[in-house]
Amino acid sequence: xxxxxxxxxxxxxxxxxxxxxxxxxxAYLNRIDNLDPEINSFITVCHERALLDAKNADKSxxxxxxxxxxxxxxxxxxxxxxxxxxxxxxxxxxxxxISPYDATIVERLGSQGMVMLGKTNMDEFAMxxxxxxxxxxxxxxxxxxxxxxxGSSGGSAAAVSAGFTPLATGSDTGGSIRQPAAFCxxxxxxxxxxxxxxxxxIAFASSLDQAGPMGRSVEDLAHLLSPMAGYDPKDSTSxxxxxxxxxxxxxxxxxxxxxxxxxxxxxTSLDRQxxxxxxxxxxxxxxxGANIVEISLPTTSLSxxxxxVISSAECSSNLSRYDGVRYGHRCELPIDIxxxxxxxxxxxxGEEVKRRLLTGTxxxxxxxxxxxxxxxxxxxxxxxxxxxxxxxxxxxVISPTAPTTAFEAGKHLDNPIEMYLGDCFTVASNLAxxxxxxxxxxxxxxxxxxxxxxxxxxxxxxxLTLGHMFQKSTNWHQHFSRDDSKGAQ
Amino acid sequence: MPITEKEVREIAQLARISIADxxxxxxxxxxNKILAFVDEMKAIETEGIIPLAHPLxxxxxxxxxxxxxxxxxxxYQSVAPTTENGLYLVPQVIE
Numbered sequence: 412x413x414x415x416x417x418x419x420x421x422x423x424x425x426x427x428x429x430x431x432x433x434x435x436x437x438a439y440l441n442r443i444d445n446l447d448p449e450i451n452s453f454i455t456v457c458h459e460r461a462l463l464d465a466k467n468a469d470k471s472x473x474x475x476x477x478x479x480x481x482x483x484x485x486x487x488x489x490x491x492x493x494x495x496x497x498x499x500x501x502x503x504x505x506x507x508x509i510s511p512y513d514a515t516i517v518e519r520l521g522s523q524g525m526v527m528l529g530k531t532n533m534d535e536f537a538m539x540x541x542x543x544x545x546x547x548x549x550x551x552x553x554x555x556x557x558x559x560x561x562g563s564s565g566g567s568a569a570a571v572s573a574g575f576t577p578l579a580t581g582s583d584t585g586g587s588i589r590q591p592a593a594f595c596x597x598x599x600x601x602x603x604x605x606x607x608x609x610x611x612x613i614a615f616a617s618s619l620d621q622a623g624p625m626g627r628s629v630e631d632l633a634h635l636l637s638p639m640a641g642y643d644p645k646d647s648t649s650x651x652x653x654x655x656x657x658x659x660x661x662x663x664x665x666x667x668x669x670x671x672x673x674x675x676x677x678x679t680s681l682d683r684q685x686x687x688x689x690x691x692x693x694x695x696x697x698x699x700g701a702n703i704v705e706i707s708l709p710t711t712s713l714s715x716x717x718x719x720v721i722s723s724a725e726c727s728s729n730l731s732r733y734d735g736v737r738y739g740h741r742c743e744l745p746i747d748i749x750x751x752x753x754x755x756x757x758x759x760x761g762e763e764v765k766r767r768l769l770t771g772t773x774x775x776x777x778x779x780x781x782x783x784x785x786x787x788x789x790x791x792x793x794x795x796x797x798x799x800x801x802x803x804x805x806x807x808v809i810s811p812t813a814p815t816t817a818f819e820a821g822k823h824l825d826n827p828i829e830m831y832l833g834d835c836f837t838v839a840s841n842l843a844x845x846x847x848x849x850x851x852x853x854x855x856x857x858x859x860x861x862x863x864x865x866x867x868x869x870x871x872x873x874x875l876t877l878g879h880m881f882q883k884s885t886n887w888h889q890h891f892s893r894d895d896s897k898g899a900q
Numbered sequence: 901m902p903i904t905e906k907e908v909r910e911i912a913q914l915a916r917i918s919i920a921d922x923x924x925x926x927x928x929x930x931x932n933k934i935l936a937f938v939d940e941m942k943a944i945e946t947e948g949i950i951p952l953a954h955p956l957x958x959x960x961x962x963x964x965x966x967x968x969x970x971x972x973x974x975x976y977q978s979v980a981p982t983t984e985n986g987l988y989l990v991p992q993v994i995e
Contacts, residue, residue, distance in 0.1 A: 509979060511976055648954070648958070713941055713943070716938040731916075734916075736981070736988050736990055737976075739981075748990055748991050756916055760917070766934070768915045768917060769908070769912060769917070769931060771915075772915040783941075786941050788952050788953060789950075790941055795955065844956055
C-alpha cells in the first residue's frame with residue numbers, strides 16, 4: 412500500500428475502512444525492515460506485538476469502541492519505559508533492562524489504541540546533540556546519511572522524516588526534540604515543564620526534562636499531544652492546569668498577534684544562509700497578519716553555561732541509581748562494594764555521560780557549590796525574568812531552532828564545547844520551563860532549516876496555531892526525505 | 901584556576917567512576933575546558949538574586965497517606981542482577 416502522508420489521512424482511512432490498522436502497521440514495519448538499516452533510527456522493532464495491537468485496534472473499530480487514534484502507529488523514544496519491551500536509554504547500562512511497568516504516556520497512548528512500532532535510537536541517557544553517543548550506533552540523517560540527525564531524539568526525528576512512522580515521542584532537556592526536528596525537516600514540540608507526565612521517562616535532569624510529540628506537521632503534533640498532556644498523580648511536578656483542545660483550535664487568524672524577534676539571537680554564531688531562511692519565514696508571518704517587534708533577552712549569552720552546570724549537576728545525582736544492585740548492568744565478580752559500584756559504572760556508561768557526571772559532581776562538591784550551582788540557578792531566574800518581561804508585549808518569540816543545518820558526523824566529537832554551543836537557541840526555554848515548537852522553514856544546500864517559536868506558560872495551543880497557519884501557507888513540511896511509496900511491500 | 905589531575909581523581913572517586921591512566925589527561929583537559937566555559941557566568945553580577953530551582957516554582961503536592969500500589973517486589977526483582985529470598989545481593993559490606 413501507499414502510506415498516507417499525514418495522521419489526519421490515516422485517521423480518515425481507518426474510519427472509512429480504506430485500509431485496516433493491520434495493513435497499515437505491516438506497511439510501516441516493512442518500510443523499517445527495508446530502509447532503516449541505512450538510517451539506524453530504531454533500537455528495537457516490535458513486529459509481533461505491533462501486529463497484535465493492530466489486530467485488536469481493528470476489532471475495536473469494528474465493534475464501535477474505538478477512539479480517534481485507535482490503530483494509528485507510532486514509535487517511542489527508548490527513554491520511555493515500556494512494560495515487557497526492552498528500554499535502554501541508548502546505554503550499555505540498560506542493554507538488557509526490561510521495564511516492569513509502562514511510562515504514563517506509553518500507558519495513555521496505548522489506552523487510546525495506538526500501535527507501538529518500536530523504540531527509537533537516542534544519545535546515551537539523552538546526553539548529546541548528534542545521536543553519536545548511543546551505545547547502539549549513530550543515527551544517519553535521512554536527508555544526507557553523512558550528516559547527524561541531531562539529538563538526543565535523533566532516532567525519533569529520523570524515523571518520522573524517513574516515513575518509518577507517522578508519529579514519535581521525544582524528550583527535551585535542552586533542545587532534544589526541537590534540534591533533531593529541525594535537522595530532519597519535521598515538526599516537534601517541547602511542552603511547558605509539567606504539561607506532560609515524566610513518570611517512567613528515564614531521568615536526565617529532572618527540573619528541565621519534558622516529553623513531547625514529533626511528527627510531520629503541526630496538525631499531526633496536535634493529534635499526539637492531546638492524549639499525552641495532562642495531570643498525572645504519579646509525577647509530583649506534573650501540572651494541574653487544564654489542557655486545551657489542541658486539534659480543535661488550530662485555525663485562527665494571525666491578525667493582531669505579536670511575535671518578538673530577540674536581537675541577541677541574530678548574532679555572529681548564526682549561519683548567514685540559515686538567517687536568510689528565517690528572515691523569509693518572518694516575512695511570511697507578516698503576510699499572515701502578525702506584527703513583528705524587536706525584543707531583548709539580555710541574559711541569553713549565559714544560558715548555555717548555566718544549562719551545563721544545572722543539567723550536569725542534576726544528572727550526576729539522577730544517575731547515581733546505576734550501581735549494579737537493583738537493575739541494569741553489573742560487573743563480573745566484584746571483590747567488594749566499592750569495586751561493584753566503580754566497575755559497573757565505568758563499564759556501563761559511555762564517555763560523554765562520564766564527562767557530565769564528573770562535571771556535575773565537581774559543581775556540586777563542597778567549596779564549589781556557590782560558585783557554580785547556586786550561580787547558575789541565579790542566572791536561571793534572570794533568564795525566566797527576561798522571558799516574563801518579553802511576554803508582556805508579545806504572543807510568541809521567534810528564532811532559528813539551531814545556528815546551522817545538520818553537520819557531518821564526527822565533526823564535534825573531540826570538542827564537546829562546540830557541540831554544546833549548537834544548543835544556544837533551545838536551552839533557554841528549558842531553563843525557564845516554557846513551551847517551544849520547531850517547524851521546517853526552508854532548506855540550505857538541500858538540508859532542512861528549523862524555525863523555533865517559544866510561547867508563554869501553557870500556551871501550547873497558541874504556538875500550534877501559529878505553526879499550523881504558517882504550514883497552511885507554506886509547503887516546507889511537505890518535503891519528505893524518502894519517497895513514501897517505496898519499501899512498504 | 902585549572903583543576904589538577906589529583907582533583908580529577910577525587911571527583912571520579914566521588915562519582916564512583918574509575919578512569920584509566922591513559923585516559924586521565926584527556927579527561928583533565930576536557931573538564932578544564934568545560935569549567936573555563938561555564939566560568940563565563942562570572943561576567944554577570946547576581947548578588948541578592950534568589951536562585952531558581954524549579955521553573956514553575958510550585959510547591960510539592962501532598963496526597964492522602966493511603967496505600968495506592970500493590971506490592972510488586974517479585975516483578976521489580978525479576979530485573980535485578982542477583983537476588984536471594986527477596987533480597988538484593990551485594991558483596992559483603994560489614995566484616
